[in-house]
Amino acid sequence: MNENLFASFITPTMMGLPIVVLIIMFPSMFMLTSKRVLTNRLVALQLWLTKLTLKQMMMTHSMKARTWSLMLISLIMFIGSTNLLGLLPHTFTPTTQLSMNLSMAIPLWAGTVILGFRHKTKASLAHFLPQGTPIALIPMLIIIETISLFIQPMALAVRLTANITAGHLLIHLIGGATLALTSISMTVASISFIILILLTILEIAVALIQAYVFTLLVSLYLHDNT
Template sequence: MTLSFFDQFMSPTYLGVPLIAVALVFPWVLYPSPSDRWLNNRLITLQSWFINRFTQQLLLPLNPGGHKWALILMSLMIFLLSLNMLGLLPYTFTPTTQLSLNMGLAVPLWLATVIIGLRNQPTAALGHLLPEGTPVPLIPVLIIIETISLFIRPLALGVRLTANLTAGHLLIQLIATAAFVLLPMMPTVAVLTATVLFLLTLLEVAVAMIQAYVFVLLLSLYLQENV
């Protein structure tokens, strides 16, 4: 029983085809492409409004040099949001519960922000490793601490997304199993458990959206330090 709870986080295959590849490609099929017409339908208009508003909010604290990342950050936000929301449907697989996928997204993007900072403003980028006004005896220790914190950033990005989604999915499955077990014995308690499950599902929908936003927001903050 204990192992079956974690089976949902294993990458499934069907006829030899890894379904994680299908899950990664599927979100792009859901979004309609804007047409060349003067007036679009309501769905495309709402989609364009959301993308424009989020892009403005995300790029507001960034310098003009960081605005080149608008397409990457917005695409990443929609991609993570779609994967997180689709993973809440029954009989689906959530790719963002895999640490390898999240680290594969976090490490290259974080490394790109560091390389941009070292290329464009090396003095300011290296200055982040040592706060101004540090006493001389503490300089080696602070440099080591700041360097470790710099390399922990991509790990924190990937682990945060993985841990939040994994914990939410596991808790939903535990409460759902408890509701089915209690139904023949204590129907009233089972109904209360199902109510808690419904509220938890709503909370998990909010967590799925917030975690996608936090991932992109932290990445934009890392970019802000290096542009």
């Protein structure tokens, strides 16, 4: 029987119950904090990276937008840890599920939009109709801008899902090819194995970059509405 390529993306169950919640909570056990361990170089490095990332995202924001700092830094750490979780053997990557990514993207996007309409009502409504638009094009532009606004959370979720799923599928395919080639040609299998190692390193970088991109886009939506 041929193995289903998408079997690793099926939500695992235990006694008929999905255990995705336990999987999502698993990476938080390895987050180093000063309450769990004494301050050391690893904790200092983690704090330095956290402050550097937060500074890059929030330095152009207003004071009102900076109140989202804790939520945004928690979001990037959560997405990054769950992305990296799927690179371990016999594990499951929650961020390959579009439903989970939508459940993160929609509330965050809706929060920024509601914040904009509450505090910058005129500026938010002005985005639907650029200045100097011909009268004949006003209805069409309003429809286009409305669609582009509502497509933002979908774009956030699909981008994250597609990038993580594509990388995991490629690793799965090359790993299967490497095992099959070991009985045919060790030279070709060795080359394939080296490619697999390089691809895994690339996927680690992609997992962290996609977490940063997701959070940065939410930060940009927040900047436009505050």
